[in-house]
Amino acid sequence: MARRFLIASVVCLSLAHHIAAAEPGYGRGDFTGGEAEHWAFVPFIRPEIADVQRRDWVRTPIDAFVLAELENSGIEPAPIADRRTLLRRVYLDLIGLPPTPAEQQGFLHDDSPEAWPRVVDGLLTRPEYGERWARHWLDVVRYAESNGYERDGAKPNAWRYRDWVIDSLNSDMPYDRFVLEQLAGDEIEESNAKSQIATTFLRLGPWDDEPADPLIDRYDQLDDVLSATAATFMAVTLRCARCHDHKFEPFTQRDYARVLAIFEPLKRPQNERADLDRLVGTVAELDAYRVATAQADQRTSELATQIEGIEAAICTRAAASGTSGLDEPLVAALGKPSAERTAEQSKALADARAKLAELAKNHATEDERRQLDEWRGQVEAVKAGRPPEPPRAYVWYEEPGDPPPTHVFTRGNPATPVERIEPGLPAVLVDSPPSPPTPTASSSGRRLQLARWLIQHEHPLTARVMVNRVWQHHFGEGIVASENDFGQMGDMPSHPELLDWLASEFVAGGWRMKALHRLIVMSNTYQLSCAVTQSGLKNDPEARLLWRRSPQRLSAEAVRDSILAASGQLNSKRGGPSVFPAISASVLATQSRPGNGWQPSDRAEAARRSIYAFVKRTLPVPELEVLDFPNTNASCEQRTVSTIAPQALTYLNGEFINAQASHFAERLGREAGADVEAQITSAFELTVCRPPSPAEMVASREFLTAQEAQVMAEASRDAPSDAPTAAQQALQAFCLVMLNTNEFVYMP
Numbered sequence: 222m223a224r225r226f227l228i229a230s231v232v233c234l235s236l237a238h239h240i241a242a243a244e245p246g247y248g249r250g251d252f253t254g255g256e257a258e259h260w261a262f263v264p265f266i267r268p269e270i271a272d273v274q275r276r277d278w279v280r281t282p283i284d285a286f287v288l289a290e291l292e293n294s295g296i297e298p299a300p301i302a303d304r305r306t307l308l309r310r311v312y313l314d315l316i317g318l319p320p321t322p323a324e325q326q327g328f329l330h331d332d333s334p335e336a337w338p339r340v341v342d343g344l345l346t347r348p349e350y351g352e353r354w355a356r357h358w359l360d361v362v363r364y365a366e367s368n369g370y371e372r373d374g375a376k377p378n379a380w381r382y383r384d385w386v387i388d389s390l391n392s393d394m395p396y397d398r399f400v401l402e403q404l405a406g407d408e409i410e411e412s413n414a415k416s417q418i419a420t421t422f423l424r425l426g427p428w429d430d431e432p433a434d435p436l437i438d439r440y441d442q443l444d445d446v447l448s449a450t451a452a453t454f455m456a457v458t459l460r461c462a463r464c465h466d467h468k469f470e471p472f473t474q475r476d477y478a479r480v481l482a483i484f485e486p487l488k489r490p491q492n493e494r495a496d497l498d499r500l501v502g503t504v505a506e507l508d509a510y511r512v513a514t515a516q517a518d519q520r521t522s523e524l525a526t527q528i529e530g531i532e533a534a535i536c537t538r539a540a541a542s543g544t545s546g547l548d549e550p551l552v553a554a555l556g557k558p559s560a561e562r563t564a565e566q567s568k569a570l571a572d573a574r575a576k577l578a579e580l581a582k583n584h585a586t587e588d589e590r591r592q593l594d595e596w597r598g599q600v601e602a603v604k605a606g607r608p609p610e611p612p613r614a615y616v617w618y619e620e621p622g623d624p625p626p627t628h629v630f631t632r633g634n635p636a637t638p639v640e641r642i643e644p645g646l647p648a649v650l651v652d653s654p655p656s657p658p659t660p661t662a663s664s665s666g667r668r669l670q671l672a673r674w675l676i677q678h679e680h681p682l683t684a685r686v687m688v689n690r691v692w693q694h695h696f697g698e699g700i701v702a703s704e705n706d707f708g709q710m711g712d713m714p715s716h717p718e719l720l721d722w723l724a725s726e727f728v729a730g731g732w733r734m735k736a737l738h739r740l741i742v743m744s745n746t747y748q749l750s751c752a753v754t755q756s757g758l759k760n761d762p763e764a765r766l767l768w769r770r771s772p773q774r775l776s777a778e779a780v781r782d783s784i785l786a787a788s789g790q791l792n793s794k795r796g797g798p799s800v801f802p803a804i805s806a807s808v809l810a811t812q813s814r815p816g817n818g819w820q821p822s823d824r825a826e827a828a829r830r831s832i833y834a835f836v837k838r839t840l841p842v843p844e845l846e847v848l849d850f851p852n853t854n855a856s857c858e859q860r861t862v863s864t865i866a867p868q869a870l871t872y873l874n875g876e877f878i879n880a881q882a883s884h885f886a887e888r889l890g891r892e893a894g895a896d897v898e899a900q901i902t903s904a905f906e907l908t909v910c911r912p913p914s915p916a917e918m919v920a921s922r923e924f925l926t927a928q929e930a931q932v933m934a935e936a937s938r939d940a941p942s943d944a945p946t947a948a949q950q951a952l953q954a955f956c957l958v959m960l961n962t963n964e965f966v967y968m969p
Contacts, residue, residue, distance in 0.1 A: 246654055260714075260717065261682060261685065263681055267729075270285050271285045280743065280745045283719065283744040283746050284745045286722065287766070287767050295756055299770070300752055301748050307748055308910065309910040311340060314694075314695060315344040318353075318786050320910055325910055328340055341738075345735045345738060348387075348391055349830075352832050355386040358386055358390075360858075361452075361690070361857065363445075363854065366837065368427060368429075368430060368838070369838040369853075372431075373838055376615050377497070377615055381418045382419070382421035382422065382614075393734060395733060396684075401669075402415075402420070403420060405671070407420055408664050412503065414614070417502075418614045420617065424617050426442070426445035430496065436636060443484050443487070448856070449855075454686065455686060456703075456705050458470060458708055458710075459480060465632070469708070469709060470709055472649070475629060478628065482643060482644035482667070483644045484667075485625055485627045486619045500613055501613070504662075507611060520603050524599055536584070550566075551573060554570050555570070624665045627643075676732075684727050685707065688737060689704060689720065697773040700714045700716050700717075701713070705858035726740070751769060774862050775967065777831070777845040777846075780844075781877075784878065784881050785881065788881040789884060790828045790884050792826065799835035802827045803876070808840070811840075813839075831845060838854065843875070849862060879953075885953075885956035889903055889904055898918065900952065901921045909962065909965055924951075924954075932950045
C-alpha cells in the first residue's frame with residue numbers, strides 16, 4: 222500500500238489539454254504541503270495481483286486482493302452461500318426483482334459449471350437490468366421531475382433523461398461516452414436527439430419560479446450544476462469553495478470560479494418564469510422540420526384566407542337578403558378586407574367562426590360548396606403531410622458568440638465581483654493551465670473540453686469514482702465509504718490496491734459496465750454467505766474487509782416492485798411519460814395546492830416498476846418515501862436505512878399493500894388450487910424464493926386456521942354476499958404477513 226503514496230513524482234502527466242485559461246500559470250506544482258499527493262489526486266497505476274496462501278479460494282483477481290487483507294489480519298472468510306441464496310441475491314442485485322419459481326427450479330436443477338455464469342449473463346441482457354441500475358444513477362444526479370419550492374411545477378419531458386439512462390445501461394454504453402453525452406451531448410460533432418437529451422443531467426436541480434433576487438438565483442442554478450458535476454464524476458466537494466477557499470481541501474475560490482466559467486454560457490429556456498423545454502435533434506433534422514412546418518403553415522394560412530373570404534362573401538350575401546341572423550357590427554366586419562378590420566372586429570369574427578361557417582354552408586351555391594370542399598380537403602391534406610414534431614427535452618442551451626465573463630465573488634455574492642476568471646480546472650489536478658477551448662457553431666465548447674478531460678485514461682478520479690459506485694451497490698458500501706467525497710476529508714479506501722486494479726481494468730476493458738458487474742458477481746467475495754466466523758467477529762466486526770456478506774435492506778423501489786411481482790400485478794411496460802400511483806387524499810392535502818400536478822393513473826399503469834413513478838420533489842410516493850427514498854435536492858451518494866414505526870404502519874395498513882395482499886391471495890388460489898400446503902409453499906417461493914421449513918409450514922397452517930376462526934367469529938350476519946370467504950380473508954392476511962417479513966425486504 223505504501224508504494225501508492227510514493228508515485229506522485231512520476232505520474233503527474235498533463236491532465237488538461239482541453240480547458241481555456243488566460244490567467245497566470247497554476248498547477249499542482251504550486252502545492253508544497255503534500256495536498257497534491259493525496260491518494261485520489263494521483264493517477265492510478267495498475268497494481269500486481271496479490272499473492273495469497275489459499276490460491277484455491279481465488280476465483281477472480283478480486284478474491285486475491287480481498288483474501289490478502291484477510292490473511293494479513295488473521296481472518297477466515299465465511300462459507301460460500303447456498304445456491305438458493307445466491308440466485309435470489311443476484312436477481313435482486315442485477316434486476317431488482319426476485320426469480321420466479323420456474324427460474325428457481327431451472328437453476329437448482331442445472332448442475333453444469335456454466336449454470337452460474339449463464340444466470341449472470343442472462344440477467345445482464347434483460348431490460349430490467351437497466352431499470353434497476355438506472356435508479357442508482359438517478360440518486361447521484363438528483364433526478365426529479367419537478368422544480369421544488371412552493372409551486373413545485375413539473376419539468377416538462379424530464380422523463381426522457383430517465384429513459385436515456387435506462388437505454389444507455391442496457392446497451393452497455395461505455396462509461397466514457399456516458400459521461401461525455403451528459404456534459405456535452407449538444408457540443409459533440411455527432412450530436413443528435415439522444416445525446417442532447419443526455420444533457421438534461423445539467424438541469425435536474427431545484428428551480429425557484431419566484432426568486433427574491435434573480436441574480437443570486439441565476440448563480441444558485443449554476444452552483445447546482447457545478448456541484449452535481451463535481452460530486453457525480455469526481456467525488457469532490459468543490460462547491461464548498463464558492464464563498465471562500467475550501468477549509469479542508471486544496472480547492473480555492475479561483476478553482477471554483479474556473480469551473481463555474483465552464484457553465485456560465487448556459488441559458489435556461491423559459492418564458493418569463495415559465496419553465497420550457499426545447500426541440501432536440503441534428504441540425505439537419507431540426508432545419509428540415511422548421512422548413513417543412515413553415516411551408517405547411519404558410520399553405521394552411523393561404524387556404525384559410527381563401528375559405529374565410531368565400532364564407533364572408535356568402536354570409537354578406539345572406540345578410541343582405543335578411544336571412545343571416547347576424548348583427549350589424551358583425552356584418553360590417555365581414556364587409557371589410559382583413560387588413561382593414563379593427564382588433565375588436567377581428568376578435569368578433571373569430572368568436573363567431575363556427576356560426577359563420579355553418580351559415581356559409583347553408584347558403585352556399587353548388588359551385589361555392591364544391592370550392593369550399595376542395596379547399597378544406599387541401600387543408601386536411603396539408604395537416605396530414607406535416608412532419609412529426611421532433612422530441613422535446615428539458616435541456617439548457619448556449620448561444621453563439623462571446624460567453625459572458627466569470628468572476629470571483631466576494632463571499633460568493635454575485636453582486637460583488639472582484640476578479641475576472643477564465644474557464645479552467647482545479648489547480649491541484651493539473652500540471653499547468655490548460656489551453657483555450659474550441660467553440661462550436663452554437664456553443665462555447667467549454668463543456669466538451671471538460672468532459673474530454675474527465676475521460677482521459679490517466680485522470681485520477683473518474684474511473685475510481687465509478688467503479689466504487691458499482692461496488693457500493695453490489696456490497697452495500699463502497700471501497701471508499703464516502704462515495705461522493707474522495708477528498709482529504711473523505712474516507713480512506715478499505716482496499717486501495719483493489720480499487721486501483723478495478724479502475725485500471727475498467728478503463729482497459731473499454732469502460733464497459735456489464736463486464737465490471739460480471740467480474741464482481743463471479744467472485745467468491747460476492748458469493749460469501751452472511752455467516753459469522755469468530756476470527757472475523759473479533760478482528761473486523763463491521764466486516765469492512767469483506768470476510769462475510771452483510772445483509773442489505775432492499776431499496777424502496779425494489780420492495781414495491783417485488784410486492785407487485787409476488788402479487789402478479791407487475792406491469793412490465795417500459796419507457797415513456799411517468800405514471801402517478803394513487804396517493805391518499807390526506808397526503809395530497811399537504812400540498813400548497815392539494816392535488817395539483819398529481820392525477821392518479823389507472824390501476825394497470827400505476828403497477829409499472831417504481832422507476833417509472835413520477836418524482837415530485839414535494840410529494841414522494843408514500844410507499845417509497847417511508848423506506849428512505851432520497852432527498853432529490855442534491856446528489857445522494859448513499860441512502861439512509863432507517864427503522865421507524867411509519868414503515869410498519871404503511872406496509873401493514875396502507876391501501877397499496879392490502880390491495881396487493883388481496884391480489885396475491887387470488888393468485889395463490891388460481892395457481893396452487895385449494896390445497897393449503899401448496900398455497901403456503903407457493904407463497905414462500907414467490908416471496909423469499911425457497912420452500913418453507915417444516916416448522917414454518919406448521920406455523921403457517923396454524924396461522925391460517927386461527928385467522929379463519931377469528932374472521933368467522935367477527936363476521937356480521939348481514940355481510941354482503943360478495944364478501945370474501947373466511948378462508949380467503951385468512952389467506953389474504955397470510956399474504957400480508959409474507960410481504961412484511963424481514964427476509965422478504967432484505968437481500969441475503
